[in-house]
Amino acid sequence: MIRQWLIFQFVAMVLVTSSEITLASEIDFENDVYPILEDNCLFCHGEDEQESGLRLDRRGYMLRGGDSGLAAVVPEHPEKSYLIDVINHVDEEMAMPPDEDKIADEDIDLITRWIQAGAVWPGQMDDIAEEEIDHWAFLPRQTEFDQDCIDDFLREKLAGAGVSFSDTADARSLIRRASIVLTGLAPTPERTTQFIEAFAEDRDAEERNAAYENLIEELLASPHFGERWAQHWLDVIRWAETNGSESNLYRKNAWMYRDYVVRSFNEDKPYDEFIREQLAGDVLGHGDATGFLVAGPHVPAATVGQEPTAIRQARADRMDEVLQTVGASMMGVTIGCARCHNHKFDPISIQDYYSMSAAFQDVEFGSRFPELADDHPRVLRSTQLRSHLDDQRQEMRSNGWAWVEDWTGYEEVHFPTQTIDEMRIVFNGRWVMLDEMEILEADGEHRNVLAPELGAVITDNPSTHVASQPTSNLNNGVFGTKGWRGVSKKGNKETPWLQFEFPKTVSVSSIRLSSNREDFLETDYLEGMNKSKYGDFNIEILDDDGQWRPFASTAAMRKKSTDIEQRQALQQKIQEVIGALIVEGPQPAFLAQFVEPVETFVLARGSPESPRDRVHAAAPNRLGGDLGIDPESPGALRRQAFADWLVSPENPLTARVMANRIWHHIFGSGIVPTPSDFGLAGAPPTHPELLDWLTGQFIESNWSMKSMVRMIVLSDAFKQSNAPNEAGLAKDATAQLLWRFPPRRVEAEVIRDSVLQASGRLDPTIGGPSYRIHNVKKRYAQWEVVDNHGDETWRRMLYQERMRRVDDRIFTAFDFPDCGQIRAKRPVSTTPLQALNLMNSDFVVNQATLLAERARSERGDAIDAQVIRCFELLLCRQPSQDELEASIEVAKTQSLELLCRTLINTNEFAFLP
Structure with a gap:
């Protein structure tokens, strides 16, 4: 039989092969x-x-x-x-x-x-149609130069245009400019006076240079440096604390990522490390850095619904948000354009897009407990509190008591250890919903014996079974609304129950359960959140006769009993420790979740319903995108390999993009005026050789961002006056060639923070939870601004709750970004609403009152002295004689408060000198 079968297979193979030859030969x-x-x-x-x-x-x-x-x-x-x-x-x-x-x-x-048959085309079987890359941004950077400093590059270009640098700015302009650019805060009057004296014209050049260099080092070392430059980065990646969808839910503790960025800039973390940690911080000891991956908006699962095509589309949209963030911030290209077809301008194909998405397939939008070092203050405090909790639990068990612990997003039911093969929970209510359940072993690591890999079988009451939400949802590790339900239908007197059968005997002592733990892990500030939808229940085990016998009741546990005062006191102590742990210990934060990567396919026209060829993790092919890893590598390794590709010195984009971005934030416009689009559709560089020279300096400085900032602000170009002249305006009206320092209005944060500093009420605390200005809302209601001027809000605006699609009623008018779109370069508008807000908003009226009180307190009853102090606090100078006389008149006939509001409204206060 075997011989006959082999002969048959051979004949069949010959026939198939000969038919293919015939097929090919038939086609001319x-x-x-x-x-x-x-x-x-x-x-x-x-x-x-x-x-x-x-x-x-x-x-x-x-x-x-x-x-x-x-x-x-x-x-x-x-x-x-x-x-x-x-x-x-x-x-x-x-x-x-x-x-x-x-x-x-x-x-x-x-x-x-x-x-x-092979698409045989005689004479063209070796034909290759590959376009050459000739766009400057995708070519290797130039490494040989005739100049060796910023000013020489700029002067050469200026000379070609027939203009030259302007004179050096005066000392007051320089300190105000440097302070705002580097820290986002205007200098104090006292520091301004000190610098003016050190930079006076009667000092020799060496003393003046030393005074300026000392100022720059002081500002670079300021903890406010990290706050200022973190804000720039957060703009680019459109970071916010809500998801921006219809529900626009708050992202729990997302501020941990913001604080990571502030620390990184203050510590001068090398930019290549900064990139690696944001892409793979979960395996590099910086779990709080991965908030970068989920900085963009997304639609939560509850809003998406349960329709499979909608779920697939939402997943594709979330992956696109990740790629947009990486592309715009680190690569300086518009990756999203290749989602549905080849990029129309840049060498990025649709295959490249989905290969990049394969590198991030393990990323999911959500919260987790971040990976923190053993010496982190939260870890140390948690260890201390959990020791107390263990002692109190042991005392409960030694007395044979059962109790319920409220962990806000879930409950834990504790009871004396039971050694069992089966267990049943019988609910008191007729409608029950659980999103996840864990039954925990009594000893060791408190292993969850319901974990699916351990083989427990879960069944429910057939008469209350809901087919669309089966028991398999109880231990799938997914929190939220897609859980298990039991419903007693009309006329059915039975209540829902769950039965658990274990493949071998287990010893258990607690149950953890929730109705929507996603709320606890993901969001906050919602009315009615974290409410259980299962009520009280009895826990039953089989007795010797094979009958179910209840041994614990949550109703009894919750009932206050005056005859067991010790138990009640101990219960209260346990709950107090839990409350402290939730606030002071490690907390879940919106920093991304990580899931098992799935196979990745090219989606024709961007539709998840039209998968084509499978692709593996890679960067764009035309940019040397082979990551050198096995196609089946785990997600973290893919992200690490992609980060390594990004920061490779051979990569033509990454260092160029950041060098240009730093230049942009200092001068108001980048050498490439489109900082997040270096592609063909972006603007060309005004000084391409200078950009490549800066890029080389950046890499050679060990990717030091502070070194780049220092080098640029020490240049003559930065120290120029911003005064116009006819020759410069005629040749280069927008000062792209930097014949003067380009004047510009400061950002919303600078205006607000400088007002607080002038009034003496700025809280300088670095980091921590955002201060709240919004209400507690219903799930699909809108956020409302409740208080954005009270004393609890007097921190830097960086720490204000950053909500998508919400106007803060004051500083949104000054082009503060909505965070729905990438803001590599903030627009600058001029509207009547700006003047109205700076004159009549609650914040400014309140701060003007405090400013006037400060001036009176520091200068006494003399009106002229009070007026002079107001000028010093807000403008860091004394008024001219005409200004003094006019201001005294306003203070006498109106009020000193009105004068302060007027000064806040001046261009001098709101523009960079």
């Missing part, structure tokens, strides 16, 4: 296939015209495909060939030729068989 491309293409396709997809970027007059172009990014022809695979889809009119929107001009069925069959 020149006489059979090409005439079909010529008659139906080449008019729109030939040498002279290529609609949708597709050419069909050469085999190489067929293999590459057009703008769709899908190969028109995949030899031997007609099912993967996009050409077959479009000529078969699979998608009417992409049907070619359209309408009644469809190619005849017999001709489609011929083309299909031609592709099946």
Whole structure:
């Protein structure tokens, strides 16, 4: 039999092979296939015209495909060939030729068989259609230069335009400019006076330079430096503390990532490390850095619903948010353009897009307990509190008591140890919902014996069973609304119950359960959140007669008993420790969750319902994107490898983009004026050689961001006056060539923080939870501003709750970003609302009162002295004689408070000198 079977297989193989040879030999491309293409396709997809970027007059172009990014022809695979889809009119929107001009069925069959046979095109089997990369941003950087400092590069360009640097700015302008650029705060009057004296014209050049360099070092060392530059980074990645969807839910403790960024800038963390930690901090000891990956908006699962196609689409949208964040901030390219088709401008294909998404397939939007070092204050406090909790629990058990612990988002029911094979929970209510349940062992690591890999079998009451939310949802590790339900239908007197059968005997002492633990882990400040939807229940075990016997009741545990005062006191102590742990110990934070990566496919036209070829983790192919890892590598390794590719010195983008971004935040415009788009659609660099020189300096400084800032602000270019002159305005009105320091309005945060500093009420505390200005809302209600001027809000604006789609009623008018879109460069508008807010808002009225009180307290009853002090506090100078006289008149006839509001409204206060 085996011999006959082998003979049969051999004959079959020969017949199949010979039939394929016959099939191939039957098709004459020149006489059979090409005439079909010529008659139906080449008019729109030939040498002279290529609609949708597709050419069909050469085999190489067929293999590459057009703008769709899908190969028109995949030899031997007609099912993967996009050409077959479009000529078969699979998608009417992409049907070619359209309408009644469809190619005849017999001709489609011929083309299909031609592709099946290998798409043989005589004379073109080695044809390759690959475009050369000639855009400056994707080419290796220049390394040889004639100049060796910033000013020489700029002077050369200025000389070519027939203009030159302006004179050095006066001392007051310099300290105000440097202070705001580096720390986001105006200098104090006292520090300004000190610098003016040290920088006076009667000092020699060496003393003046030393005074300025000392000022810069002082500002770089200030803890406020990290706050200022963190804000720039948060703008670029559109970080916020709500998800921006219809529900716009608060992201619990997302501020931990903000604090990581502040620390990184203050510590001068090398930029390459900064990148690595944000992409893979979970395995590098910096779990709080991964908030970067989920900084963008997303739609939560409850809003998406349970329809499978909606779930797949939402997942694709979340992955796109990750890629947009990485592309805009670190790569300086618009990655999202390749989601549905090849990038129309840059060398990024649709295959590149999905290969990049494969590198981040383990990332999911959500919260987790961040990985913290053993000596972290929260870890140390947790150890101390949990020791107390263990002692108190042991005392409860030694007395044979059972009790319930409220952990806000879930409950734990504790009882004396039970050694069992089965257990049952019988609920008192007729409608029950649980999202997850854990039954914990009494000893050791308190292992969850309901973990699916341990083989426990969960069944529920058949008469209350809800098919759409089965018991399998109870131990799938997914928190939220997609859990288990039990419902007593009309006329049914039975209540829901759950039964657990274990493959071997276990000793258990507690149960952890919740109705929507996602709320506790993910969000906060919602009315009615963290409420249990299961009520009280009895825990039952089998007695010796095989009958279910209740041994614990949560109703009894919750009932206050005056006859057991010791138990009640101990219960209260336990709850107090739990309350302290929730606030002072490690907390869940919106820093991303990590899931098992799934296979990644190219999605035709960006639709999850149209998967094509499978791809593996990689960076863009034309930029040397091979990550050098196994295709089946775990998610963290993929992210680490992608980070390594990003910070490779051979990568033409990463260091260039950050060097340009630093320049942009100092001068108000980058050498590349589009800081997050270095592609063909972006603006070209004004000084390409200078940018490459700066990039080299950046890498050689061990990617030191402070070194870059220091070098730029010490340049003559930065120290120039901002005064206009006719020659400069005629040649370069926007000062792109930097013949003067470009004047610009300061950001919303600078205005607000400087007002608080002037009144003496700025709380300088670094980091921690954001101060609240909004209400506690219902799930689908809108956030409302309740108080954004009270004393609890007098911290830097960086620490204000950053909500998407919410106007803070004052400083949003000054172009404070909504965080829905990437803001690599904030717009600068001028509107009447700005003046109205700076004159009449509650915040300014309140602060003007405090400013006037400070001036009176520090200068006594003399009106002229009070006026002078107001000028010093707000503008760091004394008024001229005319200003003094006019201001005294206002203070006498109106009020000193009104004068303060007027000074806050001046261009001098709101613009960078």
